[in-house]
Amino acid sequence: MDRREIAALLAYIGRLDPRTIRTDQGEARDQLATWHELLGDVPLTTPHGWDARAAARKHIRVSPYQVLPADISRPWESYRRDRLGRHTDPTPTVDPDNQAAWTAELASARRAVATGSAQPAQYRAITSRRADPDLEARLREDGSCIPPQARAALAPYRPIRAAREAAVAQGQPDALGVRCEWCQAQVDEPCRRRRIAPDGGARGTAPRPTPHPGRLDLAAARQAQEAEQVQQPAMA
Structure with a gap:
């Protein structure tokens, strides 16, 4: 999140929990700088399920303590681990003899999944769908x-x-x-x-x-x- 997004998040949290509001201009500036330092690598939202405002809202709903930056970063790390745990590296499209390009494509795919920009790639599971009629006929014949x-x-x-x-x-x-x-x-x-x-x-x-x-x-x-x-x- 950049400073503008941090300010928007703090304003949202302040509406739900007035204890986090800083009326002094110097304190507000320090609060914004601290949150930006700790949450600069955490996105405000992603296309696939992450929303920092939802994490803050959940904490305010279940905890009597004020929201801290760790209450946003911990759910974000759990979100990243869950997505990477469900991800299976697809075969890169580059020449496998080009190790640098091969590694770069794998790292780029993992980074996109971890940051919520892409969905995890998973192996297709075997389903109980009815078999192909041509295949069933061949099985009966053979x-x-x-x-x-x-x-x-x-x-x-x-x-x-x-x-x-x-x-x-x-x-x-x-x-x-x-x-x-x-x-x-x-x-x-x-x-x-x-x-x-x-x-x-x-x-x-x-x-x-x-x-x-x-x-x-x-x-x-x-x-x-x-x-x-x-x-x-x-x-x-």
Whole structure:
């Protein structure tokens, strides 16, 4: 705020709290100089929500003490911190090899957000909006969000998952859909090969490319049970 804005703020505060009014010309001049020294970097208003008069009015409404410059600067600092906390630096438009220009643009964007001249830039959140009909049709056709070509290209890098998907596609039981009672592998986790030390303790475990036979038996029994449950209502 410049001296003219400080004078306008003091006049506004004086109308709400006459105790702050200085009738002596020398005292009024000193008060104006002090407030300008302490609040020179605080704007009177910004386009996005800050108003020093609102901060003063709130203090007068809830506090029995006279308004001091700190009662204006503290809310302003909170306003700045809140905006910077909600701000995510957008990618600068300048050449990234030009570090000086890159840093200057980031600093300029942050300064604009902190001073209330621009709104904080935030990442877009995932919403529950209905999916694109074309995308839904493609998902029904492919059966997965991963296209078959991409799945085939990824198969060599995830052999356990590829073997599981191939078994399910052929109608075989999903062994990773049940817990392994031998190695205690949880659902969706591969079986582990335990290495036993000479003292009988486990030295380490490594993923098995195939599940344990007992886990396959459990998956087959579960698949048969589910098929039986589906057939019973149909027969009824």
